Amino acid sequence: xxxxxxxxxxxxxxxxxxxxxxAQSVEAIDAQEATIGAFVRRAKSPRAQTxxxxxxxxxxxxxxxxxxxxxxxxxxAIYQGWQPRADAAVVTAxxxxxxxxAGKTTTTGFASMDPxxxxxxxxxxxxxxxxxxxxxxxxxxxxxxLALGTQTGxxxxxxxxxxxxxxxxxxxxxxxxxxxxxxxxxxDTLGLFAAGVNDLAHGLSxxxxxxxxxxxxxxxxxxxxxxxxxxxxxxSAGEExxxxxxRAAERAxxxxxxxxxxxxxxxxxxxxxxLQEFEAHRALAWxxxxxxxxxxxxxxxxxxxxxxxxxxxxxEARRTTNRARKALAAVFDxxxxxxxxxxxxxxxxxxxxxxxxxxxxxxxxxxxxxxxxPAIVANGGLPVGVQVIARFGNDAGALAxxxxxxxxxxxx
Amino acid sequence: xxxxxxxxxxxxxxxxxxxxxxAQSVEAIDAQEATIGAFVRRAKSPRAQTxxxxxxxxxxxxxxxxxxxxxxxxxxAIYQGWQPRADAAVVTAxxxxxxxxAGKTTTTGFASMDPxxxxxxxxxxxxxxxxxxxxxxxxxxxxxxLALGTQTGxxxxxxxxxxxxxxxxxxxxxxxxxxxxxxxxxxDTLGLFAAGVNDLAHGLSxxxxxxxxxxxxxxxxxxxxxxxxxxxxxxSAGEExxxxxxRAAERAxxxxxxxxxxxxxxxxxxxxxxLQEFEAHRALAWxxxxxxxxxxxxxxxxxxxxxxxxxxxxxEARRTTNRARKALAAVFDxxxxxxxxxxxxxxxxxxxxxxxxxxxxxxxxxxxxxxxxPAIVANGGLPVGVQVIARFGNDAGALAxxxxxxxxxxxx
Numbered sequence: 001x002x003x004x005x006x007x008x009x010x011x012x013x014x015x016x017x018x019x020x021x022x023a024q025s026v027e028a029i030d031a032q033e034a035t036i037g038a039f040v041r042r043a044k045s046p047r048a049q050t051x052x053x054x055x056x057x058x059x060x061x062x063x064x065x066x067x068x069x070x071x072x073x074x075x076x077a078i079y080q081g082w083q084p085r086a087d088a089a090v091v092t093a094x095x096x097x098x099x100x101x102a103g104k105t106t107t108t109g110f111a112s113m114d115p116x117x118x119x120x121x122x123x124x125x126x127x128x129x130x131x132x133x134x135x136x137x138x139x140x141x142x143x144x145x146l147a148l149g150t151q152t153g154x155x156x157x158x159x160x161x162x163x164x165x166x167x168x169x170x171x172x173x174x175x176x177x178x179x180x181x182x183x184x185x186x187x188d189t190l191g192l193f194a195a196g197v198n199d200l201a202h203g204l205s206x207x208x209x210x211x212x213x214x215x216x217x218x219x220x221x222x223x224x225x226x227x228x229x230x231x232x233x234x235x236s237a238g239e240e241x242x243x244x245x246x247r248a249a250e251r252a253x254x255x256x257x258x259x260x261x262x263x264x265x266x267x268x269x270x271x272x273x274x275l276q277e278f279e280a281h282r283a284l285a286w287x288x289x290x291x292x293x294x295x296x297x298x299x300x301x302x303x304x305x306x307x308x309x310x311x312x313x314x315x316e317a318r319r320t321t322n323r324a325r326k327a328l329a330a331v332f333d334x335x336x337x338x339x340x341x342x343x344x345x346x347x348x349x350x351x352x353x354x355x356x357x358x359x360x361x362x363x364x365x366x367x368x369x370x371x372x373x374p375a376i377v378a379n380g381g382l383p384v385g386v387q388v389i390a391r392f393g394n395d396a397g398a399l400a401x402x403x404x405x406x407x408x409x410x411x412x
Numbered sequence: 413x414x415x416x417x418x419x420x421x422x423x424x425x426x427x428x429x430x431x432x433x434x435a436q437s438v439e440a441i442d443a444q445e446a447t448i449g450a451f452v453r454r455a456k457s458p459r460a461q462t463x464x465x466x467x468x469x470x471x472x473x474x475x476x477x478x479x480x481x482x483x484x485x486x487x488x489a490i491y492q493g494w495q496p497r498a499d500a501a502v503v504t505a506x507x508x509x510x511x512x513x514a515g516k517t518t519t520t521g522f523a524s525m526d527p528x529x530x531x532x533x534x535x536x537x538x539x540x541x542x543x544x545x546x547x548x549x550x551x552x553x554x555x556x557x558l559a560l561g562t563q564t565g566x567x568x569x570x571x572x573x574x575x576x577x578x579x580x581x582x583x584x585x586x587x588x589x590x591x592x593x594x595x596x597x598x599x600d601t602l603g604l605f606a607a608g609v610n611d612l613a614h615g616l617s618x619x620x621x622x623x624x625x626x627x628x629x630x631x632x633x634x635x636x637x638x639x640x641x642x643x644x645x646x647x648s649a650g651e652e653x654x655x656x657x658x659r660a661a662e663r664a665x666x667x668x669x670x671x672x673x674x675x676x677x678x679x680x681x682x683x684x685x686x687l688q689e690f691e692a693h694r695a696l697a698w699x700x701x702x703x704x705x706x707x708x709x710x711x712x713x714x715x716x717x718x719x720x721x722x723x724x725x726x727x728e729a730r731r732t733t734n735r736a737r738k739a740l741a742a743v744f745d746x747x748x749x750x751x752x753x754x755x756x757x758x759x760x761x762x763x764x765x766x767x768x769x770x771x772x773x774x775x776x777x778x779x780x781x782x783x784x785x786p787a788i789v790a791n792g793g794l795p796v797g798v799q800v801i802a803r804f805g806n807d808a809g810a811l812a813x814x815x816x817x818x819x820x821x822x823x824x
Binding site for chain 1: 480491494497498499500501503504505507508585588589590591594597598620621622691694695697698699701702722723727730805
């Protein structure tokens with residue numbers, strides 16, 4: 001994989017030019033795109049910028065994120081050839097930080113469940129996960145050092161786990177959602193994919209102008225292991241990933257203990273689909289009403305099924321969410337971070353399903369920062385990650401603890 | 413003015429056809445548009461729908477709200493002729509409820525401060541207020557029974573006060589913002605303009621599918637009068653409007669008392685601009701970076717001035733906001749609603765300024781429902797309103813109390 005931080009270091013020192021760094025990404029995409037299929041569309045002649053912390057960094061943009069110079073098709077025929085007027089806020093931020101947009105990466109239709117043709121770079125017979133399929137795959141394949149995805153259920157952390165890359169879903173609101181196709185305004189959150197945790201920190205810091213995100217490694221973090229019983233049991237590979245990460249962290253000096261979440265947090269997990277689908281019916285109202293037949297079939301079926309969701313159910317789901325957020329905040333009085341499954345197990349076989357977000361959706365709803373750290377490689381060369389979760393707003397802490405876990409795992 | 417509820421009653425009873433109701437609006441627009449200038453663009457041949465609670469209701473849509481069959485120009489040359497692909501979520505909801513879109517109403521550039529040429533129907537030498545200038549003016553002029561606006565500072569309640577119409581800025585999140593040009597994602601809130609409070613209730617209920625919004629009049633509400641000292645003193649007309657409304661409510665049986673807001677609420681008032689401009693720099697980043705010279709000049713100057721706002725300032729403003737929201741919630745343990753100024757006074761003379769949002773911005777930031785009720789007519793035939801404010805989520809209570817105040821004022 002291409003390390004963003006390593007590119008920065010080499011460009012800064014003059015060891016490599018920003019142009020050469022971009023050229024390296026272009027060549028890597030040329031070499032692998034036919035096999036992986038991570039891109040919907042590539043920038044015509046991507047050039048390096050001359051200044052900014054992300055000069056020389058080629059970035060993949062999930063194709064529900066508006067770009068002024070490339071169509072944005074939402075993974076759906078309804079938006080075929082659709083050319084937005086403006087760049088999304090985050091794309092402008094990337095460009096302002098010196099980055100070069102390499103192209104638009106594949107997304108499931110409207111970032112829901114209908115899979116793309118993208119293959120998992122670790123094993124092409126398996127899904128890369130979704131909905132940010134192309135972004136996870138492009139980073140995993142070593143095509144680009146940075147890619148943007150979005151998560152409403154588990155669309156950043158799960159594909160990162162399946163593809164064996166680092167990813168962060170930051171605190172809700174840290175990155176602006178302006179110019180990004182909405183599915184659920186309470187849940188949709190931008191995220192980053194990169195080779196390692198330090199690369200995420202450098203990318204997120206450059207986009208946001210927040211130096212505090214570079215605070216480095218944690219020392220002896222207090223880690224609470226969370227099983228998310230309400231979401232069912234993981235597969236053996238998921239269990240092994242969490243056990244391996246937990247033991248590695250403990251050996252490296254972390255204070256690790258099992259932790260039961262307050263009851264209300266499990267209730268919030270159950271409320272997530274109500275909130276998500278009620279909002280999707282509003283966010284995608286035009287598509288559902290005017291282009292029903294052309295909608296991605298799995299998404300259409302889900303919306304058909306839930307079309308009678310009433311405002312009172314949404315109100316109740318929001319109240320439950322608010323109570324759960326307060327209860328979860330109190331949990332972080334006793335631990336620095338939580339450690340849990342990034343996905344039930346390794347990437348499922350075939351491309352017909354992008355996998356199950358059941359271990360992700362609670363954390364999207366809570367708005368807390370989550371970082372995927374690859375933990376083990378299971379049968380078939382398929383990676384399985386764990387997620388490190390911090391208190392709302394403590395993105396620096398999530399990254400620091402994730403780096404601690406990542407380093408600990410390297411020593412096993 | 414055209415009453416939405418009265419149209420509904422007459423259409424329901426067969427007294428008037430939905431087609432005739434739409435025709436009446438079209439004729440009224442034909443008759444007055446040359447003088448008022450409320451519309452950027454009119455629907456080509458608006459036809460009534462045959463079903464739905466809003467059949468026969470012609471609606472004006474502020475021109476920062478996407479429409480699939482009419483351009484959406486944001487009040488700016490940067491979006492001249494820009495044709496979105498989809499209807500905004502709220503436009504689809506209006507259509508699904510049977511409404512007919514009459515056209516796009518004028519907006520200040522990006523719903524900020526640069527005025528439109530729209531005239532105040534009560535006195536054409538004065539501003540109608542902004543940023544939802546055309547929507548307020550079109551309802552005030554009796555062109556249409558319902559119009560949509562948005563408020564980030566005071567862009568719904570203030571023009572409603574200046575034009576003498578009822579308006580509601582509902583609780584944050586009640587109406588979906590999908591497909592609406594963003595200025596500040598924490599603040600931007602959709603609102604409705606109509607002839608009277610009952611019309612607002614019928615409109616909002618039809619759009620949201622919430623029957624509870626039709627709960628009618630309050631009886632003997634507990635009203636706290638709030639002076640908002642932190643925002644400075646009102647003009648004499650503003651003061652008179654509040655005094656008149658307060659006395660009328662008391663005579664009608666309300667329990668009225670002066671109320672001091674907690675200190676932290678005043679701090680939140682001071683934090684509003686930081687939050688608003690920090691987010692505007694992200695929401696309008698593409699326009700500011702790529703089309704700086706073409707930006708509306710007052711907005712550009714404001715953004716130039718605030719371009720060094722740092723993330724830490726935003727973080728601090730958000731923390732202040734959260735504390736103030738909690739403190740304000742406690743205020744509603746003792747009163748049902750607050751009553752305060754909708755604007756410093758009557759509409760300023762001329763069209764060079766849309767007036768001052770200083771008595772509005774706190775309530776936008778708090779996310780609480782606000783209803784403008786016209787209270788007095790000052791010199792020059794210019795109306796001045798008051799705003800009724802309820803607890804977050806209690807939109808039904810805000811409407812019921814506003815109707816109480818409206819009825820009480822009719823009896824003075």
